[in-house]
Amino acid sequence: MTPLDERIAALLLADHAFAPATPGFVGAAVELRAALGERHTLRHGFLSPRSPRTAVLSGPPSPGLEASIARMADDLDAATPLIGEVRPGGVRVALEAGLEGGGPLGLTRRWALAGTLAPVLAAAFANSPAPDGRRSTRQARHRGLPVLRAISDPRRAWAAYVLEQPGRTGAGLAGLARHVDALRPPVAARGHLEIDVADRQPRDGWRVVVAVTAVLMDDPRAAAAAEQITAPLAAEPALWQRAAHDALSDPVLAAAARACFVEAYGTLARHGASRDLRDQVAEFTERYVMRGRCPADDVLDAVKPARR
Numbered sequence: 345m346t347p348l349d350e351r352i353a354a355l356l357l358a359d360h361a362f363a364p365a366t367p368g369f370v371g372a373a374v375e376l377r378a379a380l381g382e383r384h385t386l387r388h389g390f391l392s393p394r395s396p397r398t399a400v401l402s403g404p405p406s407p408g409l410e411a412s413i414a415r416m417a418d419d420l421d422a423a424t425p426l427i428g429e430v431r432p433g434g435v436r437v438a439l440e441a442g443l444e445g446g447g448p449l450g451l452t453r454r455w456a457l458a459g460t461l462a463p464v465l466a467a468a469f470a471n472s473p474a475p476d477g478r479r480s481t482r483q484a485r486h487r488g489l490p491v492l493r494a495i496s497d498p499r500r501a502w503a504a505y506v507l508e509q510p511g512r513t514g515a516g517l518a519g520l521a522r523h524v525d526a527l528r529p530p531v532a533a534r535g536h537l538e539i540d541v542a543d544r545q546p547r548d549g550w551r552v553v554v555a556v557t558a559v560l561m562d563d564p565r566a567a568a569a570a571e572q573i574t575a576p577l578a579a580e581p582a583l584w585q586r587a588a589h590d591a592l593s594d595p596v597l598a599a600a601a602r603a604c605f606v607e608a609y610g611t612l613a614r615h616g617a618s619r620d621l622r623d624q625v626a627e628f629t630e631r632y633v634m635r636g637r638c639p640a641d642d643v644l645d646a647v648k649p650a651r652r
Contacts, residue, residue: 380426460578602633
């Protein structure tokens with residue numbers, strides 16, 4: 345099969361980057377440490393093998409945050425007979441792309457907010473530490489990534505990112521599709537917005553990841569606040585490297601995280617989110633964010649108590 349011309353490939357990628365839709369539906373995917381031979385349909389979503397030792401539980405787009413979390417919890421319970429003990433790993437959050445244009449619900453504005461918010465969330469949820477003190481080995485892959493690309497058009501920005509990444513194999517549409525599926529940037533355009541910034545979390549901390557990400561992106565008032573808080577980060581040098589290595593010990597990231605998490609908790613309270621969910625977000629905020637820490641710090645402290 346003849347390889348796609350790069351210009352045609354860029355047009356195809358841009359055309360399929362977003363399916364414009366009003367924000368509101370929330371989806372999530374959780375990595376699990378498990379050997380799985382085939383895909384299984386669960387109560388709401390799917391459990392699929394990713395590698396010999398990793399499976400992914402993908403929940404469906406759900407009408408709102410609480411429905412998404414409840415369905416994911418159901419499916420995690422349903423996965424137990426298939427894989428034994430369920431040990432959640434990294435968490436991805438899927439949100440609607442937004443509407444055409446740059447208004448409060450516009451996909452242009454949402455793409456930019458996702459880009460500036462992502463390193464803040466990555467720093468807060470960092471939990472794949474390394475002996476050199478790095479808080480997130482997983483996010484260190486993105487250390488050279490700009491917070492916002494120079495291209496302001498989200499569709500063109502996504503196409504440019506995909507085509508400049510190494511590892512593209514095969515010819516034609518199938519090869520391009522495999523290449524896109526294999527990419528795991530912090531913010532991706534997959535018809536919807538995919539935000540992939542969280543390492544494995546303590547206990548059922550995946551709920552905090554979904555809740556904080558969804559409310560800061562989808563609630564107009566919270567999104568406007570998060571935009572104001574994080575927009576200056578686009579000019580910060582080496583921010584992804586700092587998020588991966590220093591996490592919330594970096595004062596700039598720490599200040600942004602404190603403001604964002606307070607805003608997220610207030611938004612959950614304003615919308616009448618369940619007491620359990622609000623308490624869980626409050627506990628994470630107090631234990632980690634307000635103290636300039638992330639879950640990886642607990643691991644690093646256990647190895648080297650005198651580090652801090």
